[in-house]
Amino acid sequence: MWLQQALGAGSSKPVRILSNYGSVKDFYLAGKESWLLEGYFTRKEIYKLSSYSAADAQLLVSYCEDIGQNIITPESEEYPGQLTQIPNPPCALYVKGELPDFGSCLSVSIVGTRKATEAGKTAARSFAFGLAKQGVIVVSGGALGIDTAAHSGALQAGGKTVCVLGCGIDANYLMANAPLREAIAAKGALLSEYPPSTQAMGSNFPIRNRIISGLSAGTLVVEAAAKSGSLITADCALDQGKDVFAVPSGIYNPVGKGVNSLIKSGAKPVSSVNDILEEYTEQYPGKFNLDDTQINVIIKGSNTETAPAPEASLEGLSDDAKRLFPFMTDEPEHVSKLCKLSGLRIAQALSAVTELEIAGKVKSYPGSRYSI
The missing domain is CATH 3.40.50.450 (Rossmann fold)
Structure with a gap:
């Protein structure tokens, strides 16, 4: 995180750093004089490397925990292996939710x-x-x-x-x-x-x-x-x-x-x-x-x-879609209102309206609004 904050997103220099120093920790401990000797950092990057501390990075870690975001780095078990193979892999990734297993799935x-x-x-x-x-x-x-x-x-x-x-x-x-x-x-x-x-x-x-x-x-x-x-x-x-x-x-x-x-x-x-x-x-x-x-x-x-146009019934659709559909009208309604009317959670409602849209039952409009 410290390295990413200093060098910015998309930088290819972390790969070079790891090749020369072996680890981010060793690079951090080497200090400013050693960084200057490398010859490939800009003045702005040297300034950020010097001014942004490990303590600052720890504060960001704590903040992310408070707002429900996980931070993963190439050393984390959850870090997708595919990204280690690209020329400039991210030093850190912020995640909300749960990353699927990229190692076992296409x-x-x-x-x-x-x-x-x-x-x-x-x-x-x-x-x-x-x-x-x-x-x-x-x-x-x-x-x-x-x-x-x-x-x-x-x-x-x-x-x-x-x-x-x-x-x-x-x-x-x-x-x-x-x-x-x-x-x-x-x-x-x-x-x-x-x-x-x-x-x-x-x-x-x-x-x-x-x-x-x-x-x-x-x-x-x-x-x-x-x-x-x-x-x-x-x-x-x-x-x-x-x-x-x-x-x-x-x-x-x-x-x-x-x-x-x-x-x-x-x-x-x-x-x-x-x-x-x-x-x-x-x-x-x-x-x-x-x-x-x-x-x-x-x-x-x-x-x-796609499949032939469905019958007027809701046969074959999920229980959530069947639960949501009676609350749909010919006036576009925001998905949050449909949640309140049907009692579905937002994830359930979005899945349901998408299912209904694919089945030809409802229409979608900008701003997550839907109608029959």
């Missing part, structure tokens, strides 16, 4: 534009649902559009999802998605390289993206404009030696140029969950059921086909 990140089309959101949600049903950890960034759809689909499937933020976990960022983040923390984890209260800045997100791809065996891009930030995540995946998948898009779709460009450059085009899973059957023998057609979304052109 993980796939799903990213894309914030300005997604309905077809794009349906595709992201369906892929996430299908992957989560097969025990795959779904990783994304918590933004509007494709990210939100991916997290929601994984939650609806009862699976694990991890949201990697480009700000402090407690920051006032995209408050319309605050209920979704609460649901993710309850069923998976919120993760950030940035300490509490760090506000979202445009420069944070490209740095954050290497963690999204680093946690994942492959990255799926669903709708991205020609200069989308999602392409940065895809580039990070390629630099890390990871797989890149892309959902083909219509040539007239303004948020489809990026994914089509990825395919031209060698990304694997996918139209079903199986197209992704088949790449990992040898690495995870017997783990996936590729014959489960119920979760195998098929996409043709710009339209997404």
Whole structure:
């Protein structure tokens, strides 16, 4: 934590430090004169290394404990092993919730534009649902559009999802998605390289993206404009030696140029969950059921086909969905109000409305509002 506070998120220098000193403790004890002799620290970094003490770091640890955040470092048992393999692994990670076991499960990140089309959101949600049903950890960034759809689909499937933020976990960022983040923390984890209260800045997100791809065996891009930030995540995946998948898009779709460009450059085009899973059957023998057609979304052109439209009944839906649905009206209501009316917890309600939306029973609106 002391090292991260001094050098900042995304720095590659900790790897060099560990190579030269063996441990962060030995580097800390070496002192300022030794740091200056290294020759690769800026004046600002030397100042921060000198002024930020181990006692300051301990105060931050105590504060995080008070607000329900865990801190893990590369020495922690919970630290995802995949991140130790990337060029600039985070010195410290802040976690709310419980990180799934990345060592024993396949993980796939799903990213894309914030300005997604309905077809794009349906595709992201369906892929996430299908992957989560097969025990795959779904990783994304918590933004509007494709990210939100991916997290929601994984939650609806009862699976694990991890949201990697480009700000402090407690920051006032995209408050319309605050209920979704609460649901993710309850069923998976919120993760950030940035300490509490760090506000979202445009420069944070490209740095954050290497963690999204680093946690994942492959990255799926669903709708991205020609200069989308999602392409940065895809580039990070390629630099890390990871797989890149892309959902083909219509040539007239303004948020489809990026994914089509990825395919031209060698990304694997996918139209079903199986197209992704088949790449990992040898690495995870017997783990996936590729014959489960119920979760195998098929996409043709710009339209997404899922299971046939459900009957008017709620047959086949979860008890939570059945409990929530009677309180839905044709006027969009915020999910917090639906919680009060139904008595469901926020995580249960979000999972229920996502399930109902996939079943074609309800519509979603900006700001976590829903109607029939």
